[in-house]
Amino acid sequence: MSMERCSQCDETKDSDFFEFEDGLCESCIVLNKLGNEWNKLNQNPIQSKINAQENFCKKNKVPNFTSSDGICFSCKKQIFNSITEEKAETEHITGCPFCCRSFCD
Ligand SMILES: [Zn+2]
Numbered sequence: 001m002s003m004e005r006c007s008q009c010d011e012t013k014d015s016d017f018f019e020f021e022d023g024l025c026e027s028c029i030v031l032n033k034l035g036n037e038w039n040k041l042n043q044n045p046i047q048s049k050i051n052a053q054e055n056f057c058k059k060n061k062v063p064n065f066t067s068s069d070g071i072c073f074s075c076k077k078q079i080f081n082s083i084t085e086e087k088a089e090t091e092h093i094t095g096c097p098f099c100c101r102s103f104c105d
């Protein structure tokens, strides 16, 4: 029997029965993962703009030129900081608003 203490919930559990990863117990790992998913889908305004552009492209059958994290490959800035939610929903984004680099050539 080997007891380990979780650094997040501070509970001591038998690691023969509970999975531990980076000092976190199984339930905390699951909670953290769910939290990340939730952030991605609901709370992060950048992610919601990324999703909006993805949906726009699907609806209009055009290729999505923005990267999956919204970072410009050329100037490394977050392009969705300068793009409104409305624009991401209704316009095809083909270039970087900061360095004006086109994503489609
Ligand atoms: Zn825990």
Ligand SMILES: [Zn+2]
Pocket: 072, 073, 074, 075, 076, 077, 096, 097, 098, 099, 100, 101
């Ligand atoms: Zn750029």
